[in-house]
Amino acid sequence: MPEITINANGPILISTEELTLKANDGSEIPLPKGRAVALCRCGQSDMKPFCDGSHKACGFEHDPSTA
Ligand code: FES
Structure with a gap:
């Protein structure tokens, strides 16, 4: 199952076998x-x-209210 992680002040990480x-x-x-x-x-x-x-x-600083 894919795992998507929104890093504070950084990228969106997607970990999966297939993408x-x-x-x-x-x-x-x-x-x-x-x-x-x-x-x-x-x-x-x-x-x-x-x-x-x-x-x-x-x-870059993310908006904590969005994720
Ligand atoms: S989030 Fe890393 S370069 Fe833009």
């Missing part, structure tokens, strides 16, 4: 190797939709 990620045009986005994927939610990553750690440098 398909699609762009809004329906094309499949290749996933990094491994069983976990980190999706950017700060908007600063140079590897969107994946987190590249830029949330730390930009000081």
Whole structure:
């Protein structure tokens, strides 16, 4: 079963055996190797939709009322 974790001040982590990620045009986005994927939610990553750690440098702070 997939597990989705919203990290405080960081990415959304998805851990699963199988996952398909699609762009809004329906094309499949290749996933990094491994069983976990980190999706950017700060908007600063140079590897969107994946987190590249830029949330730390930009000081991203999540809204605790949303998750
Ligand atoms: S959440 Fe990590 S780079 Fe955006």
